[in-house]
Amino acid sequence: MPSSRRNDPADIELFARTLLRRYGVVFRRVLVRETNAPPWRDLCRGYRRLEARGEIRGGRFVSGMSSEQFALPDAVTRLREVRRCAADGSLLAIGTSDPLNLAGIVTPGERVRSAGRNRMVYRDGIPLAVMEGDFLRELSPLDPATASELARALTRRRLPSLLRT
Secondary structure, three states: OOHHHOOOHHHHHHHHHHHHHHHOEEEHHHHHHOOOOOOHHHHHHHHHHHHHOOOOEEEOOOOOOOOOEEEOHHHHHHHHHHHHOOOOOOEEEEEOOOOOOOOOOOOOOOOOOOOOOOEEEEEOOEEEEEEEOOEEEEOOOOOHHHHHHHHHHHHOOOOOHHHOO
């Protein structure tokens, strides 16, 4: 956001809505990934206005985070559903530049920097490893069988939908 418009309430509200659409739940530590974000205090004012109008919810949605938190109503519903589900051990591989890469921000451990083709894998919300080029870097201690499974998940290529028929 250009510095000349950083204090404009309409621009701050637009940025606040963008963050909500991107993350579902927003709190101060999420802004670590956002280089052009307005100050948290300005975003909070915007979020409080949205909450007063009944458009979003304020509360404590992510444990371990000390600042105010704001969420879209759909995100609150989804968080409740996820909390009720048992962990199934499935793997989720994402690009490190994906907004879901909150390793070291909302999870314990080191941050994984956002980089073009690098990928990382989670199991039940825990970041386990990151593929940096051709190198698998473990974020948690892994046995050889698990490391092999993660490497396969990280190098698996998805075909475009037109080719999958």
